[in-house]
Amino acid sequence: MSTYLALALGGLAIGAMYALTALGIVIVYKTSRVFNFATGAIGLACAYLASTLSAKGLPIPLVIVLAVSLGVTIGIGMELSVRPVKSTLTKTIVTLGWLLALQGAVGWKYGTQAASDQPAVLLESTRLLAIGPYILSKDQAALMAIAVAVVACLAAFFRLTSLGTATRAVSEAPDAARLLGIRVDRVNLVAWGIGGGISGLAGVLVTPLLGELNTTTLIIFTVQALAAALVGRLSSLPLTLAGGLGLGVLQPVVNRFMQTEFPSVRGVDELTALAVVLGALLLFRSGGRRDVAAGGLEPVPVKPLPSGGTALALGAGVLLAVLLLPLLLGDTGNLSRYNLIQTGVWALAVLSLVLLVGVVGQVSVCQAVFMGIGAYGTGIAASHGVPFLLAILVGAAMAAATAALVGLPAIRLEPLELAIATLSLAFTADRFLYNWTPLNGGDTSRPVPRPGFAEQSGAEIASGDRAYAWLVLGIFILAAFAVASLRRGRTGAALTALRSSEPATAAMGFSVVSVKLRGFAASGFLAGLAGALYAGLVGNASGAPFDFTRSITLLAYTVIVGVGSVPGAVLGGFIVTFSTLSFGASDEVARGETASQVTFLTGVLLIAVVAVRDSGVVGRVRDRFRSDPPDPGPLPEQREPLLVKAGL
Amino acid sequence: MAAALELRDVGVRFGSFDAVDGVSLSVHAGEVVGLIGPNGAGKTVTFNVVTGLQPATRGTVLLDGRDVTGAAAHVRTAMGLARTFQVVQLFAGMSVLENLMVAAHRFTSAGVVVDALRLPGRRRALDQARERASAVLAFLELSHLADVEASSLPVGQARLVELARALCLKPKVLLLDEPASGLDPAETADFVALLAEVRSVLGCAMLLVEHDMGVVMPLCDHLVVMNFGKVLASGTPSEVRDDPAVRTAYLGAVPA
Ligand SMILES: Nc1ncnc2c1ncn2[C@@H]1O[C@H](COP(=O)(O)OP(=O)(O)O)[C@@H](O)[C@H]1O
Numbered sequence A: 001m002s003t004y005l006a007l008a009l010g011g012l013a014i015g016a017m018y019a020l021t022a023l024g025i026v027i028v029y030k031t032s033r034v035f036n037f038a039t040g041a042i043g044l045a046c047a048y049l050a051s052t053l054s055a056k057g058l059p060i061p062l063v064i065v066l067a068v069s070l071g072v073t074i075g076i077g078m079e080l081s082v083r084p085v086k087s088t089l090t091k092t093i094v095t096l097g098w099l100l101a102l103q104g105a106v107g108w109k110y111g112t113q114a115a116s117d118q119p120a121v122l123l124e125s126t127r128l129l130a131i132g133p134y135i136l137s138k139d140q141a142a143l144m145a146i147a148v149a150v151v152a153c154l155a156a157f158f159r160l161t162s163l164g165t166a167t168r169a170v171s172e173a174p175d176a177a178r179l180l181g182i183r184v185d186r187v188n189l190v191a192w193g194i195g196g197g198i199s200g201l202a203g204v205l206v207t208p209l210l211g212e213l214n215t216t217t218l219i220i221f222t223v224q225a226l227a228a229a230l231v232g233r234l235s236s237l238p239l240t241l242a243g244g245l246g247l248g249v250l251q252p253v254v255n256r257f258m259q260t261e262f263p264s265v266r267g268v269d270e271l272t273a274l275a276v277v278l279g280a281l282l283l284f285r286s287g288g289r290r291d292v293a294a295g296g297l298e299p300v301p302v303k304p305l306p307s308g309g310t311a312l313a314l315g316a317g318v319l320l321a322v323l324l325l326p327l328l329l330g331d332t333g334n335l336s337r338y339n340l341i342q343t344g345v346w347a348l349a350v351l352s353l354v355l356l357v358g359v360v361g362q363v364s365v366c367q368a369v370f371m372g373i374g375a376y377g378t379g380i381a382a383s384h385g386v387p388f389l390l391a392i393l394v395g396a397a398m399a400a401a402t403a404a405l406v407g408l409p410a411i412r413l414e415p416l417e418l419a420i421a422t423l424s425l426a427f428t429a430d431r432f433l434y435n436w437t438p439l440n441g442g443d444t445s446r447p448v449p450r451p452g453f454a455e456q457s458g459a460e461i462a463s464g465d466r467a468y469a470w471l472v473l474g475i476f477i478l479a480a481f482a483v484a485s486l487r488r489g490r491t492g493a494a495l496t497a498l499r500s501s502e503p504a505t506a507a508m509g510f511s512v513v514s515v516k517l518r519g520f521a522a523s524g525f526l527a528g529l530a531g532a533l534y535a536g537l538v539g540n541a542s543g544a545p546f547d548f549t550r551s552i553t554l555l556a557y558t559v560i561v562g563v564g565s566v567p568g569a570v571l572g573g574f575i576v577t578f579s580t581l582s583f584g585a586s587d588e589v590a591r592g593e594t595a596s597q598v599t600f601l602t603g604v605l606l607i608a609v610v611a612v613r614d615s616g617v618v619g620r621v622r623d624r625f626r627s628d629p630p631d632p633g634p635l636p637e638q639r640e641p642l643l644v645k646a647g648l
Numbered sequence B: 001m002a003a004a005l006e007l008r009d010v011g012v013r014f015g016s017f018d019a020v021d022g023v024s025l026s027v028h029a030g031e032v033v034g035l036i037g038p039n040g041a042g043k044t045v046t047f048n049v050v051t052g053l054q055p056a057t058r059g060t061v062l063l064d065g066r067d068v069t070g071a072a073a074h075v076r077t078a079m080g081l082a083r084t085f086q087v088v089q090l091f092a093g094m095s096v097l098e099n100l101m102v103a104a105h106r107f108t109s110a111g112v113v114v115d116a117l118r119l120p121g122r123r124r125a126l127d128q129a130r131e132r133a134s135a136v137l138a139f140l141e142l143s144h145l146a147d148v149e150a151s152s153l154p155v156g157q158a159r160l161v162e163l164a165r166a167l168c169l170k171p172k173v174l175l176l177d178e179p180a181s182g183l184d185p186a187e188t189a190d191f192v193a194l195l196a197e198v199r200s201v202l203g204c205a206m207l208l209v210e211h212d213m214g215v216v217m218p219l220c221d222h223l224v225v226m227n228f229g230k231v232l233a234s235g236t237p238s239e240v241r242d243d244p245a246v247r248t249a250y251l252g253a254v255p256a
C-alpha cells in the first residue's frame, strides 16, 4: 500500500505537466473551438531550443523566456493559418499539419535520433520535502507550483482583465460577441498565443522528467494532455489541472500493477491515458453536445464522389497500370519495381481513407494502425500455415473488425471527438500495440513470407518481384472499383443520406449503427489489406512503417489530394512512396534527416492546401453543400400546377 | 381490430420539464387524426417518440397492436411507419430520385460486399428501388423533378418530395409534421387535395400536425389538441372547435 502511495506521489510532478500541456489545448478550444493537436509539437520545438540555448551557457531564466516566446510565436502563426478556414474540424486538421511541420522541422535541424544535447535541466532535483516516509524533490514541487500558478494566472486573466472578459464572451457566443464590437480575431490571436506559450513552457519543463529528448516522445506525450483536457471537459481550468494530476497519480499505480500481473505488456502509461480519453469522451457526452451546438462543429467538408464509378475506377487503374507497365515488363528505370509496388500499397491505404472521409464522412487519425493490424494478422495467419493469399484476407478481416470496434464509439461521437479518440489510439499503438506479444509474437517484427520470397536473394527482394507487382496492381484496381461501386450502390445511398440527416436516414428504415459500422469495417478492410500487402513486400510485419506519424500523414495526403477522389488515391500513393525514398541517404542519420524534411513539407503542404482551398473554389463548393435544408425563401413565380388532377 | 397506431399514457421528460405528459391517442387504418396545439405543446416530441427517435420516459407505443416502445427507429419503419419532418430533411448531395431511392431500398437487399463487388444482387436492388421511386414520383406528378438536386428545391416542392419519399416506404401509418407550413395558399389547396387522394388510394392511418385550420378541418376525422404536453381536448373537428378550453388555449387560430 505504502509503495503505491509513494508511486502516486511521484506521479504528481509529471501529472502537473500533463495539466500544463492540456491547458494549452483548453485555452485555444475555449475561444476558437479548435482542438490544437500540435500542442506536443510546440513543446518539442521549444524544448529543443531551450536545450540548445542552455548548452550555449545562457542563464536559465533567459532560456525559459526565449523558449516560451517561440511557443507564443508558433501559436500566433497557427491562428493566422487557420483564420481563413471555415469549418472548425478542418481547422483542427490544419493543426495536424502543424504537428507534422514542427516535428519535421525539429528532426531536420537536430536529427531524429536521441539528441546529442542533453535536455536542459532547469530545476535542481535536490530533496526538499519529507512527508512521513515520502520524499518530494525540489523540482517536482516546483513543477506542481508552476502548474497551479499558471491555472491561477489564467483564471485571473479571464475574470479580471477586459481582454479576458472578451475571451469569455467569444467562447460563450462568438456571433453575439462580434455584434457587441468585440474583435473576435484579436481575441483568438491572444488565446492562441497564450496557448502556444503554455505548450512551449510545458515542453521545456517536462523534458528532464521524460529523460530523453527526441522527436517522438514529446509528441506521444500529447495523449496524456488530451486525457487531462477531456477530463476538464475542454473548458474548466481547475478540472483540467485535476485531470492531469489525477492521471499522473494513476499511471504509476496502474503501471506497477501491470508489471506484476502482465509483465510483458508495454506502453501501459499510454494505454491508461487512452482509457481516460475514451471514458471521458463517452461519459461527458452531454457537455460535448452543447459545445457542438454552440461551436459549430460541422461535418467533414467533402465533395461527393463524381458519378460514373466504373469509369473512375478504370481510369485510376489504367493510370497505375501505365505507370507500372514499363517496370512490369522488366525495365526497372529509375524507380525500382519495389517502389512501384509500394505505390500500389500506399495508394490502397489512401483509398481506404477516401472511403472513410469522403463517403462515410468520418475522420480517422489511426488508419496506419489498421494497416499494422493487417500486417501482423497476415503474419499470424501465415505462422499457422495459411497460404499467403488467404493470410492477407485474414489480416484484412482482423483490421476490419478493429475498425468496426473503433467505429463503435463513433456512433455517439462527433467527428472531432472521433479524431481525438483515433489519434490517441495511434499514439497508444506505437507504444502498446506494436509491442504486444500476442500480435508481434514476442519480437519487434513477425515474418510474413510471400510465395517465392524465401528463395529470393536480397537484390531480388529489393527490386520487388513481377508477380507480386501484378497482384498488388490487381488488388488496387479491384479496390478502386469496389469503392466507386459501393458509393453508387445501396450502402452508398444510405451512407450519403446519413451524412445529411441521421434521423431521416433512420426513418427510411436504415439502422444508423449498422450503416456506420459497415462503412468503418469496409475502410478498415482496405487499410488492413494495404498493410498485409506491405508486409508481404518487405517480408515481415513490424510497427515502424505504421507509426502515428504515418497515420497523420495518410490523412494529410488524403486531404491534399481531395477526400472524395478515387484517382487521387493513386497520387496519394505516389506521394507516400516518394516520401519514403531515401534519396541516396546511406546512413540512419541522413535517412532520418530526409524523412524529417518530407514530414515538414507534408505539414506545410497540408496547411497551404487547406488555406488555398478554403479561400477559393472548394470553399464555394462547400457553401453550396452547406445550404441545406433549403431556405424557406420566396417561392418562384411560375409554379408548375403539380396537382391539378381530374376528379379532385 | 387493433388501431394502426396507439399511444398509451406516453410521457417525455427533459430534466424536470415534461415536454409530453400522459398523451393517449389512437389512429385506425384509413383515418386521419389531426394533432394540434400551440407551439411548444409537445407535438414534434410526440412524433419523435412514435418514430423511435426519442425514447419515451413512460407509456407505451403500439403499432398494429404490437408494443414497439423500445424498438429502434428502423425497426418501426420496417413495420410500416413513415414520417416527414417539421424542418424538411431531404438528403443533400443527392437528386430527388436518389432521395426517394433511399426509402425504396427498404424493400431491397444488397450488402456491402454485393455492392462493392457488383455481384448480381446489386443491379436488382438498384433497379427495384429506382422503379418504385419513379412510380411514386409519377403518382405525385413530380417526375420532371427526378434529376434535380434535392437541396436546391424551393420549400413547397421540397415538402412534396419529402412526402413522396415517405410514400416510397408503403406506409401503414403516416406522420406528417406541419406539411403545409411555408406553402402559399395555392400550394396549400393542392396539398389538401393531394393528401385526400393519398388517403383514399393508400388507406393508411395518418397523424397530422398542422397549424393551418384550412388544412386540418377538411382532412381530419378526429382532432387531438395538446397544450403544455397534455391532451387538452379531443373529438370531431366541430366538437373541438366549439370547446371553450381549446378556444382559450388556441385563440385566434380557430376560425369562428
Ligand atoms: N431534446 C430536447 N431537450 C429539451 N427540451 C426539448 C427537446 N426537444 C424539445 N424540447 C422542448 O419540448 C417542448 C415541446 O417541443 P415540440 O414538441 O417541438 O413542440 P411543438 O408542439 O411546437 O412541436 C418545447 O418547449 C421544446 O423546447
Ligand SMILES: [Mg+2]
Binding pocket: B043, B044, B045, B086
Ligand atoms: Mg413542432
